[in-house]
Amino acid sequence: MNFAIVGAGFTGAVLAQELAKLGHIITVYDSRNHVAGNCYSERDKETNIMIHKYGPHIFHTDNEKVWSYVNKYGEFLPYTNRVKTTSQGQVYSLPINLHTINQFFSKNI
Numbered sequence: 791m792n793f794a795i796v797g798a799g800f801t802g803a804v805l806a807q808e809l810a811k812l813g814h815i816i817t818v819y820d821s822r823n824h825v826a827g828n829c830y831s832e833r834d835k836e837t838n839i840m841i842h843k844y845g846p847h848i849f850h851t852d853n854e855k856v857w858s859y860v861n862k863y864g865e866f867l868p869y870t871n872r873v874k875t876t877s878q879g880q881v882y883s884l885p886i887n888l889h890t891i892n893q894f895f896s897k898n899i
């Protein structure tokens with residue numbers, strides 16, 4: 791059978807892949823000029839830093855089947871959560887801990 795799939799995000803990509811494996815003919819349409827939907831990432835031309843164009847994307851799963859499936863089709867980069875905030879021109883660590891308090895009040899507690 792012929793299938794037209796609208797959207798090249800995770801949903802469309804998985805459907806297209808699974809239907810193609812069954813021998814169906816698939817055409818995927820997307821109004822954007824790239825695949826991956828809202829999970830799309832690209833390198834910033836100036837800094838070469840990978841940016842998440844539509845929002846942060848951390849892949850969460852504790853399902854071995856899902857993890858094994860997605861790893862067949864893409865490479866995942868390790869992620870470390872380091873949150874900072876600014877107040878009156880100074881940079882502080884978040885979540886607030888003793889170090890943040892020492893920084894904020896210029897103390898050595």
Ligand SMILES: Cc1cc2nc3c(=O)[nH]c(=O)nc-3n(C[C@H](O)[C@H](O)[C@H](O)COP(=O)(O)OP(=O)(O)OC[C@H]3O[C@@H](n4cnc5c(N)ncnc54)[C@H](O)[C@@H]3O)c2cc1C
Binds near residue numbers: 849
């Ligand atoms: C700001 C933000 C942060 C997020 N952070 C995370 C995160 O950290 N971790 C996480 O797991 N998830 C996160 N998500 C959710 C994740 O983006 C979605 O779960 C995932 O993208 C859904 O995939 P999808 O294929 O269903 O839809 P989408 O990724 O939205 O893809 C749909 C595609 O269909 C196309 N499309 C829609 N309508 C048409 C049309 N009529 N014609 C042609 N093309 C069309 C769109 O252009 C798009 O490319 C975040 C989402 C947002 C918005």
